[in-house]
Amino acid sequence: MKSAVIVFPGSNCDRDLAVAIREITGSTPQMLWHRETTLPDGIDLIAIPGGFSYGDYLRSGAMAARSPIMQAVVEAADRGVPVLGICNGFQILTESGLLPGALMRNAGLGFVCRDVALCVGEARSPFTSGYSVGEAIRLPVAHHDGNYTADPETLDRLEGEGRIAFRYAEDVNGSVRSIAGIVNARGNVLGMMPHPERLIEPAQGGTDGRRLFEGLLETVA
Numbered sequence: 251m252k253s254a255v256i257v258f259p260g261s262n263c264d265r266d267l268a269v270a271i272r273e274i275t276g277s278t279p280q281m282l283w284h285r286e287t288t289l290p291d292g293i294d295l296i297a298i299p300g301g302f303s304y305g306d307y308l309r310s311g312a313m314a315a316r317s318p319i320m321q322a323v324v325e326a327a328d329r330g331v332p333v334l335g336i337c338n339g340f341q342i343l344t345e346s347g348l349l350p351g352a353l354m355r356n357a358g359l360g361f362v363c364r365d366v367a368l369c370v371g372e373a374r375s376p377f378t379s380g381y382s383v384g385e386a387i388r389l390p391v392a393h394h395d396g397n398y399t400a401d402p403e404t405l406d407r408l409e410g411e412g413r414i415a416f417r418y419a420e421d422v423n424g425s426v427r428s429i430a431g432i433v434n435a436r437g438n439v440l441g442m443m444p445h446p447e448r449l450i451e452p453a454q455g456g457t458d459g460r461r462l463f464e465g466l467l468e469t470v471a
């Protein structure tokens with residue numbers, strides 16, 4: 251599987267994400283600096299990691315979304331290439347318009363860093379094919395801007411079209427309708443605040459993140 255991890259100034263989960271992809275898919279992703287303007291030919295996965303791109307200045311993900319590489323990412327997403335945005339990656343995907351809504355400051359105004367209970371949503375996507383709908387899983391979160399919001403029409407559309415990928419099963423950050431992750435209409439773009447790449451082997455305390463990459467591998471490769 252040919253993949254790339256996009257690296258922005260301030261990304262800090264890029265290497266963890268690359269390790270997860272390498273361990274699970276057996277192929278090493280290319281680390282792609284945000285100033286690049288093209289993606290490798292025949293790419294199977296674009297991964298946008300967590301972190302604090304541009305120090306979260308202006309709004310988390312807002313400046314990274316205007317990076318040179320993002321035009322190629324948007325074009326690839328429109329062609330159906332799988333795009334995975336985790337945490338700051340999710341923020342970058344909403345800021346770039348690939349996913350609807352916005353991630354505001356957590357309701358409690360604090361940085362939340364712990365494992366949380368999640369419920370797998372109804373989204374049909376290569377990214378969730380390794381889980382069953384309604385399954386209870388746990389994944390770590392680490393963010394201060396994870397409070398997902400969108401206007402009621404958008405939320406109804408997301409639910410009506412079955413585009414909720416993950417919901418919080420507990421109160422974490424105030425996200426509307428407990429949304430922790432969503433996909434685009436085609437299902438090839440996933441944004442999620444929890445970190446699947448941090449829970450891929452028992453030594454990390456669990457493997458609930460592993461199946462996201464395994465499901466993708468089965469569908470894509």
Ligand SMILES: NC(=O)CC[C@H](N)C(=O)O
Pocket residue numbers: 299300301302303306310336337338339392393394395396
């Ligand atoms: N781990 C992360 O990606 C952090 C995301 C973001 N900068 C926030 O704190 O909201």
